[in-house]
Amino acid sequence: MTGRSGRGVFGKLFSKKQSARDDRVTEIGMPTNVVQHIHVSVNSETGMIEGLPSSWLRQLNAQISPAEQNENPNAAIQAVAFHNFHVLKKEQAEKEPCKPIVTEEAITKEGLEMKKFLAKKNAHQSQDSDISIGQSSEEDVAPTDISQRQTMPAAPIKNSLKKKDAMMDLTAVVEDLSLIGTEPEESPILRKKELMNATLTDEEIYDELRRICNKDDPYVRFERIKQLGAGASGVVFIAIDSKDNSRVAIKDIDLTKQSKKDLILNEINVLKGFNHKNLVNFLDAFLCYDHLWVAMELLDGGSLTDVVTEVVMKEGQIAAVCRETLEAIAFLHSKGTIHRDIKSDNVLLGMDGTVKVTDFGFCANIVGDEKRQTMVGTPYWMAPEVVTRKQYGKKVDVWSLGIMAIEMIEGEPPYMKEAPLRALYLIAAVGRPKIPRWDKLSAEFQDFLDKCLQVDADERATAEELLAHPFLECAAELKSLTPLIKAAQKILHKNFSD
Structure with missing residues (x-):
């Protein structure tokens, strides 16, 4: 009972207790866990959401229709909040030389970052928005249950809010976007740990890099062949290793331009322990003056994107790629x-049909700046629980694999022709996407996709479970991918041997 009608009676019964509490807060100072209450309404006449920051409303109204906003307002709010947060994150990431290894702890940390971002955004609402702002401690907030609406597959769900006086508290959305679990036991307090190199000086970091890096002079050992890409984090190029005449991909990082050298050191230490036949593996690191050269495997067949966009794949070939990706x-x-x-x-x-997963740690953008990598957050492959910020973990990769399988069927992922923000809304509102050629798939492939694309992550299969799925038994030999790679390269005028 949080409405105004109950304040009179309860105010008289508990006025002294409440007063004492207020005095205590005043003596201590400002509350430490503050939540901004932003009351967001759905206009009963237009069906559009009101009360968000004006810049967010412009984005929302440009890409999501009034009917859709009225049908699923929470999905619309979650989409625009997630989108704007990841615009900021991408801008920051582009300045870093490596993509941080993602762990459960990293996800928790990101959730807290998003919570701070939303609180800051809420605190700086433009004055032209019709909003009601208040403050309270987190324990006083009664979150709205929006989980059912966002975990149902396929068909849109009717909005349970009345069109007249349809009011929502954005605080509930803020909480849902930031928490990793809804129950206390699902959100454990993580033990604070000092990073090994958190207090190291630049000189100490250079000393440690010299210790773990290969002593060879990279300028002598490697012959540059072709540049693949360049950015704030460094230059990526193909080189020939004079030791064995092999071709490798190298990221040249100018350490004088890096503010977080300790993170680079940590990434190298982690990646040295990551070696697998289905990963684009870290090979070695070389330090020469202020330049760090990170050598990675080079695959001469290019990305799977080239194949799926240009060539029709058979189920056996799709099964082979899914199996190798699942191994990684x-x-x-x-x-x-x-x-x-x-x-x-x-x-x-690889030209022999080798399949390897990349884009983690120093592997990020190792093949250069592809067009689709510039999209904010590449939302088209994201699991619903990532967008809605529910408790999520390893199974997000299984959902993305299912979407990638759709790519191999259709040539592109669902919603690819939609703008990123609208795609996020559809992922949150619709859940499992439709597959146009569903009826043409084998029963085993349909069941495989069913297990990948369960909206409820608890019902979704694990990577280990999928490796034993009957669909993978029809996998073709990897060398059957070679003609597809050659055809795609010919069409796209790409050749890594040049």
């Missing part, structure tokens, strides 16, 4: 790592 995912999961960006762009192929 299962390995990462066994190491306590979540990839969180499984998609065809991040699956690289």
Whole structure:
């Protein structure tokens, strides 16, 4: 009972107790756990959401219709909040030389970052918005139950709010976007740990890098062949290793331009323990003056994206790619790592049909700046629980694998023709996407996709379970991918041998 009608009676009964509490708060100072109450309404006449920051409303109204906003307002709010948070995150990430290894702890940390971002955004609402702002401690907030609406598959769910006086408390959305679990036992307090190199000076970091890096002079050992990409984090190029005449991909990082050198050191130490036949593996690191050269495997067949967009794949070939990708995912999961960006762009192929997963740690953008990698957060492959910020973990990679399988069937993921914000809304509101050629798939493939694309993560299969799925028994030999790779390269005028 939080309405105004109950304040008179309860105010008289508990006025002294409440007063004492207020005095205590005043003596201590400002509350430490503050939540901004932003009351967001759905206009009964237009069906549009009101009360969000004006810039967010402009984005929302440009991409999501009044009917859709009225049908599923929580999905619309979650989508625009998630989208804007990841615009900021991507801008920050582009300045970093490596993509941080994603763990459960990293996800928790990101959730807290998103909570701070939303609180800051709420505190700076534009004055032209019709809003009601208040403050309270987190324990006083009664979150709205929006989980059922966002976990149902396929068909849109009718909005339970009345059109007249349809009011929502954005606080509930803020809480849902930031928490990793809804029950106390699902949100354990993580033990604070000091990073090994958190207090190291630059000189100490350089000393440690010299200790773990290969002593060879990279400028002598490697011959540059072709540049693949360049950015704030460094230059990526193909080189020939004079030791064995092999071709490798190298990221050249200018350490004088890096503010978080300790993180680079940590990533190298982690990746040295990551070696698997289905990962684009870290080979070695070289330090020369202020430049760090990170050598990675080079796959000469390019990305799976080239194949899926240009060539029709048979089920046996799709099964082969799914099996090899699952091997990589299962390995990462066994190491306590979540990839969180499984998609065809991040699956690289060898001309012999080798399939390897990339884009984690120093593997990020190792094949250069592809068009689809510039999209904010690449939302098209994201699991619903990532967008809605419910409790999530390793199974997000299984959902993304299912979406990648749709890529191999259809040539692109669901909603690819939609803008990123609208795609996020559809993922949150619709759940499991429709597959146009569903009826043409074998029963085994349909069941495989069913197990990948369960909206409820608890019902979704693990990577280990999928490796034993009957669909993978029809996998073709990897060398059957070679003609597809050659055809795609010919069409796209790509050749890594040049």
